[in-house]
Amino acid sequence: MIKAVLVDDEPLARSMVAEYLESYPQVDVVAECNDGFEGAKAIMQYQPDIVFLDIQMPKINGFEMLEIIDKQPAVIFTTAFDEYAIRAFEQHAVDYLLKPITKARFDQAMTKFLDARQAETGKENTRKLLDNAAHTSGKLERVVVKTGTKIKIIPVSSIVCLEADDDYVKIHTDEGTFLKNKTMASFEEQLDPLHFVRIHRSFIVKVDHIARLEPHEKDGHIAVLSNGKSVNVSKTGYARLKQLLGM
Helix, strand or coil, X not given: CEEEEEECCCHHHHHHHHHHHCCCCCEEEEEEECCHHXXXXXXXXXXXXXXXXXXXXXXXXXXXXXXXXXXXXXXXXXXXXXHHHHHHHHCCCCEEEECCCCHHHHHHHHHHHHHHHHCCCHHHHHHHHHHHHCCCCCCCCEEEEEECCEEEEEEHHHEEEEEEECCEEEEEECCEEEEECCCHHHHHHHCCCCCEEEEEXXXXXXXXXXXXXXXXXXXXXXXXXXXCCEEEECHHHHHHHHHHHCC
C-alpha cells in the first residue's frame, strides 16, 4: 500500500482530495491534518510515501513544515495561491494543484507521482525543493526548528549569531541554542545583509549584538557578542564589518 497524508487547513479541500483518492485502491490515507504542526507529527509517525500539502496555513507554512522532517516524502502541493505555481514546479514538487481541483487534473498529478515513485525520484525531489526554496523565498523573518517532539518558531529578531556545525547550523538566541539542518550559505542569502554579516566561514552574527571587537594574534580579530560568546573574525569578515559599519 501507498501511504498518504493530507495537510490542509480547509476541511473541504481535504475531503475532496480524500474523495479523489478513492479511485486509487493502492493508496491508504493514514492521516488528515489541519495545520503544519499536526502534519509534521503525522509524517514523522507514519512515514508516508506522498503528502498532499497546502502552502499557506496557520502557525507554520508548508515549506517550513517540510524543513523539519528528517525523511522527506514526495509532495503534491494543493493551494489557492497560483503565485506559488512556478516556484513549486521549479523546486521539484511532484506536481502543483490549484484549487478548486478537478478530478482530471488530480489524475494527472497522480500519474506523475506513480511514475516518479516507480523511478524512486519523488523523495529526492522534495529535498531539492527545500534546497532551492532558500534561493527564492525572500528575506527570512523566522526559523522553524524541531526540539525533540516539539516545534519551535524562532523570530529572526531574537537571533544573536549562527554557527556552522557539520551538516547543521547552531542558532544562538537569548533563549538558548537550537539546531537547524540547513546550510550557512542558505542563511547568508536569506538574512537581511543590513543586520547580519558573515564574519567567518563558521559564523554569521547580528551586527547589533557585537559588543566589541578585539585584536587577536597578528592581524586577526575576535568579536565579543552581547551574550558573552567570542567568535573569530576572518580578514574577509572584518572587511565586511568595516564596510557595513562605515569604519
